[in-house]
Amino acid sequence: MVESRCPFIHLFLGTSISLYGTLDKPSELGIPNAYFTLDDLPTETFNRTGNIIPDSYDIISSHMPFYQSPTLTPGPHTLTVTVAEPSKAGASFIVDFFTIGVGADVSTGNVIVDDSDPRVVYNGPWVTGGSTSEYLRTTHGSPSTGGGGASFSFYGRPLILRT
Secondary structure, three states: OEOOOOOEEEEEEEOEEEEEEEEEOHHHHOOOOEEEEEOOOOOEEOOOOOOOOOOOOOOEEEEEEEEEOOOOOOEEEEEEEEEOOOOOOOOOEEEEEEEEEOOOOOOOOOOEEOOOOOOOEEEOOOEEEOOOOOHHHOEEEOOOOOOOEEEOOOOOOOOEEEO
16 A cells, blocks of 8 residues: 555566556545656556446455556656545555566566565565455555655566565
């Protein structure tokens, strides 16, 4: 879960990126407000088109497509996600996982890194949790006071990161 006013930056090598997340009872808690900036492209507003439709507005819907980039030139890119004040106090921006498109470079295969992997380094007072609907049943939530950061250093080409 990413708290409001707590942007996060994801650096990747590839030709596209998608971000999937969870909507937690949007009829009761509301829809989160977020903005996506990819490289030098114009900033996009979360669900500006209304295309993100949960299975039900009364339950938790996981693995919803929150963001899909256009096709990019192969190479390094930066996705910045900024979470704004929610429309309702309970709306949370919950990241499930990213997928990275690698174009024609498929020789290296996929790497899956869960948020509980010891190679992920957390800064600040993160809160751990998890439920059966989450990947490997683990989560790390940044504190409501902000100031949480995380990093994962690797050498290679494509990756799939699940948080």
